[in-house]
Every structure is written in structure tokens, then in C-alpha cells.
Amino acid sequence: MNEIFIDVDYNQTYKAGQKISGDVFLQSRDPVSQQIVCTLSDGLGSGVKANVLANLTANMAHKLSFSPMHLTKSAKIIMNTLPVCNERKISYSTFTIADIRPNLDKTVTVQLIEYDNPRVLHFSHSAVIDIVAQEIELHREGAFKHEIIRQSTFSMAQGGRLIMFTDGVTQSGMGRSLPLGWRQAGVVEFITNILQKDPHISSRELAELITRKASTLDGLAAKDDITCAVIYVRKPRKTLIVTGPPFTKERDAQLGERMRNFDGKKIVSGGTTAQIVARLFQTKVKVDLSCWSPQVPPASKMAGIDLVTEGMLTLGKVATALENKTSIYAMPDDAVRRFVMLLLDSDHVSFIVGTKINEAHQDPSIPVEIGIRRTIVGRVRQALEQNYLKETVLEYI
Amino acid sequence: MGQHNIMVKICVGTACFVQGGADLLLYEDFLDPSLLRICTIEGTSCLHCCKTDDQQLRAPFVEINGVVHANVTPKRLIELLREAQHA
């Protein structure tokens, strides 16, 4: 499993009165090389026309950055391809492209191309770091102004963030509370404060705080589309799921050892398994009658374990919810919902599946149960990988 | 004077839950408030009664003051608790 995780998310507020954004953010991840490409583009004007411009730009930039073509050439192609605005006789759309590749030493290499968006910010923990860029003039025929592209390459380590936004953020509040708008310096100060207070804030939350602040400065009626994207390099959040009693009693201790050494959230699924774990950790399982629904037996509480649930029914429902991408807001507050929430909040999920066959009283239904357990765990893994791009590992004990 | 604290443990293991145990968890809806007041009701994991072949002893199981009862429906639970109350 990778020892770093790159958390990418963004947030957007449309210009007041618009039903579509003139800012477009795209991201994609190559599942094999883990290369990530993010593009943020702001089309001239607002509404549908701006959206088409920005979409075209972002999509082209995105495709081209996976090709070996030189970046300045790509930029020219993009600009030559854009349709020309009827009123202004110019085709114009800003863009930022970040190409991020993980290295073997827990760092990532970033290649950044910036054209006319506010400068991208690079933070290491809560400190802002200068991005040293090379400026390339495009010299495009028929260009209506000097076109300069900023190109930079640098590396980021764990705790590093790239924050990109459109001018809807930096110009927010202009002419209202702030004569010159929020400006780059104001945004930097705001982010620094947040990162000092909450160093592990997720990309989703940080991007949302920034756009929300910008739209507040605009008096909650955004004067332009406001978009912010955050790329955060961090330790992966891990969750361990233990289900089924180990094959032999001797392996119980081994299971305890594995659980104790696991650095992350822990879920135990299955009544008998929970009893074994409680014994290993010398603690008690307490059924939580406040958390159940007619389809899902109650969750339980156990010290040191984040969630204890019943086995088969719960796991089966978790698999179905992940396969159907059911929104957690559409689920009753039961063990399945809590299970799914923990999984969606993690980047890496490990399963330890117990394979004990004969209980003391030789229950003939148990071998069947093991088969079912394997199938359900397989479904959960597949859905996590395919629908939510999570990494998973499985081990039998 | 009847009994003042009746310990009730409703099995929430898989077998019991799917065979009627879920209905018992709605006890607040069908138990009389006077009865509720004198009961301490908890959920418990599998009581290990569900693995016998005895057709008479079917899930769901509920343990009342240490005695396990089989085939407990909401109606039966009310009866059992009344008996315990006056025991």
C-alpha cells in the first residue's frame, strides 16, 4: 500500500443569479501510476458561454497534459482552438494545470502551468512556500495581449498543500467591505490561520471554508464565480475490518496483536468475533440500543474499537449501499450507516477475515457461513475500489 | 408488593434479530409505562440458544432475571414481564 495519499477536492459558488459556472475544475487519477492531473479554468464572462469556454479549456489541458507534447505548445493549441467571443472578438479562458506524480520516498513531484489565474499557493503545514516559476511568453499570432505562461516544477512532502482558485476568490468583497477585494495576501492569511488551528483539515473542508468566506465578503451574492481546489499530500487514513473468528484458538492472540499494532480506525463485525476481541482486550461489549433499524441489528460499543456490529446482515447491507453508492443522508442512523461513513472517510481499508470452521458443537451451517462471508467481503472490497477508488487488502486468519 | 427491578436482555444476535427480535426492540411502543419503569432492558449478543435442533426452542430469545425464554413475541414479552412483576 502507498504510504502517502493525495486528497483532492474543490468547492464552488456560482455568480449570483447564474445556474451554471464559468469556472471548471477537473481531476483524474491514473489508477496504475497514481499520477494525478488537476485543471482549473475560468472562462471569459459568466454563464453558459463562459462554461463552454472553461470546459473546453479544462478538457483540452487535461488531455494534453497526459501527452508527451511540450507544454507551451499545448497552451498555444488550447488558445487557438477556443471559439471567439462575438462581442469582445477574443477567445479567452484562464487555466491552471497541476500534474502530480508520487515518488518512492513519500514525496510527490508537481509540475505546474499557470495562465492568468491567481497564483497557486503552496503550503507546507501552515507555512506558505514560494513557488519559483519560469515565465514563458507565447508569441501567438493575433493574440490580443502579451500571453505569459508560468511554469514550475517542485516537490511536496507529507503535510504539503497546493491551493488553486479563480479571481472570484481574490476579488471578492471588492467595492464592498474591501476596496481592492480580498486579494492574494488576504487569502494567504486566512488559510494560514485555518491551518494553524486545524493542521489536518481535509481538502473538501478547506476549499469550502475559502469559497464560503469569499462569498460572505461579496455579501452572499457572489459577483463572479468563486472556485477553490485543494490538493493535500498526507498520510493515508486507514481502517481495519475484522470479521469472523480465527481458524484456530491459537490464532486469536495473533489477531489481537495485529489489531493492537494497527494505526487507524477499527471495526469488528460479527457477534462471536466481538466476544473474542473483547476477551483479547480484556474489555466488554455493550449493545447500543439507540443505533439500529428494522433491517440492521444494533451496533455495540467496545473500548478501543470504533465500531462493533453484527456480522452477515450488516456486511451484506454495507456491500449493497456501496455498490449502489447510496448517500449516507438517505440511510437511517444504524450500524450500516456508521460502517459506510467510516469506510468513506478512509483511504486504505484492510480486512482480516476469520476462517474458523468447527465450533464446539459442530454446527453444520458454519461452512456455508464462511463461504457467504468471503463473498460479501469480496463485494465490499470491489465496491470500495471501483466506486470510491479506495485501496484495499485482504488477509485470512 | 411485586418485583421492582426486572433485568431483561433481548438477544440481538443475527438469528434472533431476523426471526422477530427486531420487533421486540420496539418495546417502548408496546410496553406499559408502569411496566417499563420497573424493567432494565438491554440488548445482548447471541445467547447461544439458537444452535439447538429442538423445534420447541426457537428464536427470538429473551433472558428475564437470568432465565432464557424462547419464541418471544411482543405479546409474550408483556405476559412474561407481568409474571416476573408478580413473582
Ligand code: FES
Ligand atoms: S442469536 Fe439469539 S440466541 Fe443466538
